[in-house]
Amino acid sequence: MKKIEAFIRHEAFEPIRAELLDRGFPSLSILEAKGSGRQKGIVEHYRGSTLTVNVRPKLKLEVVVEDEDCQVVVEAILRHARTGEIGDGKIFVLPVEEAIRIRTGESGHEVLQLHDGAEASA
């Protein structure tokens, strides 16, 4: 199992979500994140003085999938999150030891993404 953590632009999320849903990966989380990288910050002006804000708002996308599905998810993120400009973000892939569904207590690959009998809703 792999966890994919991607820091992306806000506007990239909706097309990524739609494609992942189409490909059978409805389970994901997003978090509002603030971070810095090569992209410069923002200067806020307030009554004649300025405040340099060094971190910019980004979205952190988290998806956990089977090893063999990892590439599909990464490709979907790359396809929609890349504008070619500085500030497109980064993707990290991490190993995951265990996944447990709280409602049933089942664990392992059964827990990940769509499986037989699961409901998909847009």
Added chain:
Amino acid sequence: MSLTQTVAEKTAELNMVWVAVACILVFLMQAGFMFLEIGFSRQKNAGTGVAKILVNFAICTIAWWAVGYGIAEGGGNEIFGDSGFFFHFDQTVAGELVTGETAMLMLYGLAFCAVSLAIVWGTTLERIKFGAYVVYAIVFGAVIYPLVAHAVWGGGLLSDIGGKPVMDFAGSSVVHLTGAVGALAALLLLGPRRGKYDAQGRPRAIPGHSMPLVGLGVIILWIGWFGFNGGSTFETSASFFGEVMLNTQLAAAAGVIGASLAVYLKGRAVDVGMAGNGAIAGLVGITAPAGFVEYWAAPIIGLVAGVLVVFAVLAIDKKVDDPVGALSAHGLAGIWGTLAVGIFASPRLISEGAGSGLWYGIFGDESLGSAFGQLGVQGLAVLFTFAVVFAISIATFFGIKKTIGLRVPAAEEDAGLDISSHGMYGYPEAFIPQPEYSTGLPEAVARPAASAPTPPRLAPEAG
């Protein structure tokens, strides 16, 4: 000095005290528009609403003083007035030497012009360039509103159509329809906010960030309206303003009830914004009839306006993006109010030469022909207002679009107008993480601001 003279003088002064009170109430409506529009915007576009109201109010004031008042009230011909420009002491306006009374009435006229201008921007929130406000405010305050006001109230074209004057007591058409038509012209050239319509063209909600602010705005507007309609008596004799104010309240109440009921029956929930739109629609609807109809007619006018606004907002949202419902609440309710005079105007209250309402032709002994004639005249006022305001507005906005541009780039729209147009946030703590305020950083870590590279103000992600 004789007692009669003194009484006449004191009466005139008392009248102007009432107009002054009313004038202040109408100026307060600027705060109403501000809160209403900010509440219907997202957090990232909150500060810009404040700057817009202040700058617009200021520009409109200067334009009205320099040019607008002269065109509206300066006598002249049927199209425009020709005296009273750069209003000053010892000046003759429309054949009369100016007095403190003239100044008071001039200021009251400005309050109406500024309300009309504030209505325009309801459709343009969250994406328009700030410069567009500045340019259009000059044209609107100097030319557009004054032309319409002159036609109806300044002795122009619409004050005598075959012997019948248009009856628009406080401006359902002159003020509200005018603002809404300007709003339509701006919207047609501006287009919807990003994300308002999906790939199939279906509308999506972009919820405003504060319904409490919307509510505050509605209530301030509602209170201001007592100055708007009540002050339009221009006098205190027989306390007629009391009748006008009661009509105003009845229609506003019926507007809330109409809109709330309509939206509840449609969706089984009382939508907060729609209830607010209902109040405004009821008030806009009664603005023209306020001084011409009996008390029983006022709730009917308000109720129709309230129901109308719900269906209009839903229908308009399918095609164009009007974030506050200005086209419905001010435009359609303004048309309804103007026509409602032709339906409900009481023989007891009508202007000299005017026909009474259709109601009194059908159920009373008034002439039906004269009633239809008056309804036609009211319709003509709607058409005239629409044609004049739309033509000049669309030309102005087209000019703005071709020169300084009408709409901000997509990246600035995404970032919000607060940071992109004004360089600051309306709600900084919603956007700037607490550590970035950099309190308590050791000297060695904190870089002096002067030597720090200046990042671009916004997203154009340069290197």
